[in-house]
Amino acid sequence: MPVGLPPSLLKLSEQLRRLPGAGPRSAERMALALVRSHNAWPKDLATAILEAQARVKLCPRCGFYAEGEELCDICRDTSRDSTTLCVVETANDVLPIERAGIYRGLYHCLGGKISPLDGIGPEHLRIGSLLERVESGVGEVIVALGNDVEGETTSIFLSGHLPTHLRISRLAQGLPMGGSIEIADSLTLGKAMENRLSLR
Amino acid sequence: MQIAELRVVGFRCFASGSWRFAPGVNYILGPNGAGKTSILEAAHAVSRFKSFRASNLRDLIAKGSQEFGVHAVCEKSELRLSWRAGKRAFWVDGVLSDHPTEAWGLLAVVPFTSHDLEIVRGGPAYKRLFLNTLMAQTDRDTISRQLRYQEIVRQRNAYLQADPSPDRQVFDILTEQMIAVGCELQKRRAQVAGAFEKMAARVHAVIAGKPETFSVTLRENHWNADLQAEREAGHSLIGFQRDYVDFAVEGRSASRFASEGQQRTAALALRAAEFLIVRSKIGVPPVVLADDVFGELDPARREALLSLVQEAGQVLITCTKKPVDATGDATTLTL
């Protein structure tokens, strides 16, 4: 931090620096833009942050972001194909798949991956609710967990627990080895979704 | 393969430094403690992301510095390695590499140092690492497989140490993955070990100056997973990371029974064999990084060794003073 900035500005800049993608210089620019603004924007921003934090919850059905106790937009969209579920690690992983624009089914966010190193076992993930969901009219499950060891382990675990009449597939190669869904570009992800491989 | 220029920042005893090298033999001269070995270490680090004498990249940071950087200007590309805040980063021609496995070994080097004796004298772990590294150099496919395998073993060991024991199926799934990747690696390493044995035996006899035999013993570990026994041990008992490897001179274990002279010869032979195998695999000679070892040799052995690596594109040799019989066209750099 450069010397010379008043303490409250430094404090704001330090807080902004915690945002993903923000470096020291961009955080400083953001802080300056906020304090030099003459309208109500900083206050609106603060209110928006607090409101979003208080209202945004995880969808009780699929685990994607939703408002209050409601189902998320994706679950409520009746035009989507409710016979297909795409299983992802976290709510954030839904966004790149939606952006790729190739998938019209519903999602199920597990909330993590099996990783003994992090003390995460199957019992810590939303696997029970997935098994319940597939009982009602689901014909296909696409497992989209990335191909690191944790993703692989979780995929194999799921394929052993999902009912045998279901079609189960996983994203095709095209994702970099050890890659996660979140960082893949739309084109790669679209290809991987199109060429998904059978899991059993 | 050639290094035209090597630049370092915050590396070992150098706040900054820059050296130019010519094709052929380059002598790096200077008194002890001048940092001769550190120059070779920098070249090794930018190639293999590790030192040949320190176990951690962190140890290469100069006193008082928070980070280090090594920049190598090679014939076809510029490579840069940095270590900052516990993180390694690598650039190829100025572009940050997302997949370090693709950047590993782009500059092929073969070190000849006094630490090579540890490979001969040390336990199976040293020899395994030597063969695994040789496998990565000659079969690039195995680099990501080896990393994948290590990651599976880490997860499986964490499972075995977890209390209470987690879901049994997770153990079975990890075991299955470990066997799939490990067996493939075992198969490929057996090939590497075979090629290495043949080459090292030939080279060993040349350096020894007499028909002394050199052989590799490789006993592959089993794959019979046993949850209870492995939980008691607290780590994986199956797997290729526990394969037994030993080198023998005249049929006797080099680590236990060979004489000091035989061990030195074996240490040189295994690096010379590495040089020749890598050269034939990648089609160009790797850069030889020789730390003082040539100086310790009697003229006959030095001659024999130099004749083996004579077609090296580039050799960087450190020594306190230039050997009297050094060829006239060698380049000299004095610290």
Ligand SMILES: [Zn+2]
């Ligand atoms: Zn939902």
